[in-house]
Amino acid sequence: MRIGALEAGGTKMVLAVGNEEGKIFDRRTIPTRTPEETMPEIIRYFQGQHIASLGVACFGPIDLNRKSETYGSILMTPKLAWRHYDILGTLGNALHVPMAFDTDVNGSAVGEHRFGAAKDVDSCVYITIGTGIGIGVIADGKPLHGALHPEGGHIMMGKKPGDDFKCICPNHDCCFEGMASGPAIEKRWGMKAYELSDRPEVWETESWYIAQAIVDYIMILSPQRIILGGGVMKQTQLFPMICAKVKEMIHGYLVMPELDDIEHYIVSPGCGDDQGILGCIAMAAELL
Ligand code: ADP
Ligand code: ZN
Secondary structure, three states, X not given: OOEEEXXXXXXXXXXXXXXXXXOEEEEEEEEOOOHHHHXXXXXXXXXXXXXXXXXXXXXXXXXXXXXXXXXXXXXXXXXXXXXXXOHXXXXXXXXXXXXXXXXXXXXXXXXXXXXXXXOOOOOEEXXXXXXXXXXXXXXXXXXXXXXXXOOHHHOEOOOOOOOOOOOOOOOOOOEHHHHHOHHHHHHHHOOOHHHHOOOHHHHHHHHXXXXXXXXXXXXXXXXXXXXXXXXXXXXXXXXXXXXXXXXXXXXXXXXXXXXXXXXXXXXXXXXXXXXXXXXXXXXXXXOO
8 A cells, every 4th residue: 555644844845655564665855935836846746656545744733623614724833824724625635535634743653653662552752852842642542632732842841940041932931942942052052953962061951951841741641651853862862861850850759660761761763763754654544
């Protein structure tokens, strides 16, 4: 079976074709320009691929409510050209195949749950720390939606004692994304994040904010695994720092075996950088 995957990001679109076992046959990456420029290119690609269904994981916020008139549209994004754009409708009118639709991060969480680091559990949180911060949540084996969908990058944070950095989120005084995304690191230290590997104070601060967010996700969602991806997490020295701080911040309150083996609880992705397209393929395979 040939299944299509579209990982629609704010800077690039990843188009791929694979099968239900997670084998990827073909992929192409194109820059995200305006819908008028980018959508015809996407449609032409999939029209030549003989796909049976298509999974779309899209930057947000998006309308996931099937009863809504704007189901399948992008909502109030700062990317003005894409605001209120009916991405799923446009694809459906051109391709005429069953389609699955979710947030980019839920797509990644599905990919990790189906094929990667959360294959053996029923619930997980996938956190991406890159240009933005987002979380995808699997609860009882399914991606979590709700009134809109989780926006875990914008949870309010307590400030690290002594930290006077001004949050860069235009909407919030002190949220996770505004304090700890790649651009926040660059603003805080005046250098590209990847040039700061040998500065322990950078990762001390970064791991403190990431740990605080993870403790909140654990308290609220009680996931059985936490997967950390995105460009910033290429700094793998963060993992032991985050694990130690999560344990410190929980401060004995939770007794669960996962915390005794925390290096296998808070982990790097099992799908490399492919969890997004693999999640799209898994979601679309379910429709057949
Ligand atoms: P996006 O979030 O745009 O999809 P990424 O997940 O690659 O893409 O995130 C890009 C961000 O991650 C940038 O802010 C960049 O500075 C940061 N980043 C990329 N590679 C590294 C690295 N090796 N170390 C630290 N930060 C990195
Ligand atoms: Zn925010």
